[in-house]
Amino acid sequence: MSTSTSTEAATAVVADLVDRILVLQYPRLAESLVTEELTVTQLRILFVLARRHQAIATHEVAEAVRLSLPATGRAVDRLVCAGLADRKEDEHDRRVKLVALTAAGIDLLRERFQLESQELRELLSILPRAVRDRLTAAVSEALTYLPEVPRLQVLND
Secondary structure (H helix, E strand, C coil), X not given: CCCCCCHHHXXXXXXXXXXXHXXXXXXXXXXXXXXXXXXXXXXXXXXXXXXXXXXXXXXXXXXXXXXXXXXXXXXXXXXXXXXXXEEEECCCCCCCEEEEECHHHHHHHHHHHCCCHHHHHHHXXXXXXXXXXXXXXXXXXXXCCCCCCCCCCCCCC
């Protein structure tokens, strides 16, 4: 009998941990949506743009959020009007419109929608020190095997 953890068991444990962390974030996330007057679609688009290091075509955004091109275009229009996204023509094909986050869009995601470190600190403070140390070591080691997440950054023209 093997003592190693199966992928399914590891998935269940990590998903449970992430769910418990995210539950702390839900009230702040909901408040941010209301305060910023963002729709869920607009927020999804902002997160798609945040994962990219370059401007992407509107049709790629539509595919990523699983919306029609016209619906995506309208949502992008509202983000552009709010100053959260920028849209420009592709240099090689003027029919293609490229979309990217603006500095204001990045600031909004950082300030309102990133994991709140104070809330996470309070959650982790409940753990005994030895458990925290093992968790830190295990997660640190796991992160060396996982792809890096793009950091929020403004694209230069």
